[in-house]
Amino acid sequence: MAQTDGADMVPVTALGVGDSPRLRGLDLSHVQLLAEHLDDLPPLLVQRSTMRILDGRHRLAAARLNGTELLPVRWFDGSDEDAFVAAVRLNRGQSLPLAGVERSTAATRIPTSHPHRSDRWIASVCGVAPRTVAALRRRPTGDEQQLDMRTGRDGRRRPLSAEAGRRIATEIMRRQPEASLRTVARQAGISVGTALDVRRRLAEEGGTASPAQSPGAAPAPSADAPGIVCPSLIRHQLNRLVRDPSLRYSSQGRALLRLASATLAFTEQAETIAGATAGHSREPLHLVAQACAQGWARFGSYVAPDADTVA
Secondary structure (H helix, E strand, O other), X not given: OOEEOOEEEEEHHHOXXXXXXXXXXXXXHHHHHHHOOHHHOOOEEEEOOOOEEEEOHHHHHHHHHXXXXXXXXXXXXXXXXHHHHHHHHHHHXXXXXXXXXXXXXXXXXXXXXXXXXXXXHHHHHHOOOHHHHHHHHHOOOOOOOOOOEEEOOOOOEEEOOHHHHHHHHHHHHHHOOOOOHHHHHHHHOOOHHHHHHHHHHHHHHOOOOOOOOOOOOOOOOOOOOOOOOOHHHHHHHHHHHHOOHHHHXXXXXXXXXXXXXXXXXXXHOHHHHHHOOOHHHHHHHHHHHHHHHHHHHHHHHHOOOXXXXXX
């Protein structure tokens, strides 16, 4: 086989259609469009063991329409189940994206073949919301696999239920009250936010005191730390601000209230929105989110009760 730009040139007759997430068949108008620009298109992704196409069935049809004999391909080495996941991930972001029903169908199938994967991981593959995956998982199928752990998008394994992790974290905090939240979270297999909630509950119950700060140590995350505060717990504070005449009757005050309300509403849906974002947009969105968080943090420091008044 010839090779060009890192891709192998494979005879069109050797390629077959794989297990595609597309339910609608070929879009003939799209095939015609691709046939006019076939030389400029990227290589197909093909499962090496079966020679079946995971991404590029419309390009294959366009090649056949043109009478092309060879096509550039890149290889996928993996199981049939992983091949289907790769097909969903790639076809979701192509110029002819998967329809909603196709993404939902994939989100129904993948939890069966990858039961250890988290709702958020599956949602990121299929382009649906994590709560959609959770709802699909609850539908009885008769062959569910009950697992105690799931693997998230970061590759870390976490308990399916946080209750077991909470109990472990409680014991760790009672034995080692000086342990950091990050250490507790790692050992218990829970998030830092959950570990913080466990520490708060223990403090309220008198089960342990807040860990003593060693000289020069970073302060433990507080209820005001970005990313830890639960938006619903501070909504009543925002409602009080909305009734504040000093804000309601000034243009800057009203703009601030609108911005704060929109931000709070967004944070309450952050997980769902994040699960529906395309993979190529995640890095710039991450940078934008960090910049916005830093901006709000600076504003928070300006209006802190002990902040110096700006003349």
